Amino acid sequence: MVQLIHEKVIRFNGSILGFENYDEFLVTLVEDDSPYAYLQSLQDENIGFLVVTPFVFHPEYTFEIDDKHKTILGLKTLEEVAVFTTVTIREPYTQSTVNLLAPLVINITNGQGRQIVLPPKSNYGTNEPLFRKVFEESGE
Template identity: 35%
Template sequence: MKVIETKYNGKLEVAEDRLIAFDQGIPAFEDEKEFVLLPFEEGTPYYTLQSTKTVDLAFIIVNPFSFFPEYRVKLPEATIVQLNITNENDVAIFSLLTVKEPFSETTVNLQAPIVINANKQMGKQLVLGDTAYDRKQPLFQKELVLAKEAK
């Protein structure tokens, strides 16, 4: 067990097998190499991706398919190798939220999903270069806003 201080839940004991290694960090947070996935609030679709090193670094994330069933992510071979993915059922995809006031104006980044190999506890933020998905998609808008034409 590892004791960590969290932004939203205070001090927690976390099993070692729940720690997720981000070997390259997350863009703009390259020194942050270890996170834990926590429910944000019981009974909601929101999670916290909490740094185990920095208390105030906690991203609010969601499963984008819960909000946008037509959303698609094709993992590049390099990501499959980097995260040691051998079974697609081991892959979890999440998207970062930008929480706004009022909450109904919150946006989700569909252009750079968080990809986690749940079996190996390895993750990365994948920047989709060849996509029409927006990085500021309104979360509660049913239709996807396409930022640009896909190449």
């Protein structure tokens, strides 16, 4: 699914929190089968994000897209949806976090994207461990 938006321009129309003046971003996969991608502003080369498909690291991650956002994104089916979360890189990298409270939702058919802030009852935060599953399995 994510491969379908590789090298495509996504229009977020100012919905990325803290970056409301930036509308268009280019998605570039880090590697072909990688869950990681770069989201690069086309308006300012200094603005970019490392993003990840959250379901790879948090398979239990789920949320509802409300009707308002479905309309804004022009979504007709779930097959049109790609979801990313922003990564905050930490040292060491295994301490990096993801923002599960505000996912980036993209309609791969029409190139529309929105950052959607989930309700507080969602039990997700802005600094969730990226590698939580690895730590749980290793007992750390």
